[in-house]
Amino acid sequence: MADTARNRKKNIRAENEALILQAAEKVFAEAGYGGATMQLIADVAGLPKANLHYYFPTKDELYRRVVETIFQIWLDAANVFENSDGPAEGIGAYIDAKMEISRRHPAGSKVWASEVMHRAPVIQEWLESTLNVWTDGRIALIESWIAEGRMDPVDPRHLLYMIWATTQHYADFGHQIETLNNGAPLDDAQWETAKTNVRRIILKGIGVSPD
Template identity: 50%
Template sequence: MSSRKSVPERPSAGRADLEEAILRAAEAEFAEKGFEGATTAAIAARAGLPKANLHYYVATKEALYRRVVEGVLAAWLDAARGFDAAPTAVEALTRYIEGKMDLARDRPLGSRIFAREVMSGAPVIRDFLDTTLSAWVRERGAIVEGWVADGQLRPLDPKVLFYMIWAATQHYADFAHQITALNGGVPLDDAGFAAAKRQVVATLLGGVLAPRPDDMAAIPA
């Protein structure tokens, strides 16, 4: 009997494509069943691969779960690039809120996985919360404090601001079924989502910006 590891049965597909298919299948399975309920067999089936081939790319279910969560966090943190590039608080926060809203619509499953994990005490990703996310909050919190000191924002706790942004934007992923139900049983169309995004930006910024006419005029109507 050969001792060689299983290799992918679809050699025409690149490794990156196969790994992406596995990650998308895992995201769907973990969002639906959680870490405990998901199985690598079910994930492999969703990806159209034999289970042995999935394990050729990812050794364990926990390793796959962590990769999925890392991808979610990477996308969320990437949405905050405006903090480093935008010249004003209103520009930076507008870009960030809009980016988080777009992610809630484009990748809702990742948000649901993260919410389920945190509500269960973050047993698998606690180290991410204690390191990567905590560092991000400290660094961006210092920027927010600079905006307060500069008179761009009202006095506030940066963490509370982040909590409000996360709650408002991720609602559109985590509670999408509720939004659909309250929208007459149909999901928000592009125009409806764009209007919601404008209102979320305007409402959040209207509550935290210092009353400077130039900044208030920059809030999307």
């Protein structure tokens, strides 16, 4: 009985935290850090403000968790590099993963973009440490593919910047894309078309067959 009660409490906590983080992503993306309030986030989450403070005592702590969450999602998406046989599979799968993140976490992407555009007051340490190490590792792998003649000799750093800019555009400039799509979000078929085209254009641009 005690284990059942603990598990139930643990599940409730996880569900409430997920609900709060989803609401916080939306509010921070739309209002920015300065315009967001704990009361507004609680209202969007459909929870009493007291519950919000129970899980996240301060707005700063909640904001950091939101940014940390989207950062970790992006890092996890890059695991396809290590598990790939070459640039077609590795870079192609990474593009697909980043496009899917933009589709499923557009608010989180907007929060990240806003943070970086404001000179990363919260995540600068992550940029200088974790992201720097991650980027250097991907650069070394891409350089090995170039040395093996498996792709054109492009600058790996600028290739990564291009992938980030292109895939995250679908989240950060989602309103613009909807406007140009007759005022409607991309449907499932349009997302698949977008992923296919972005992957094909980038891979062909570095001398890799997308098929």
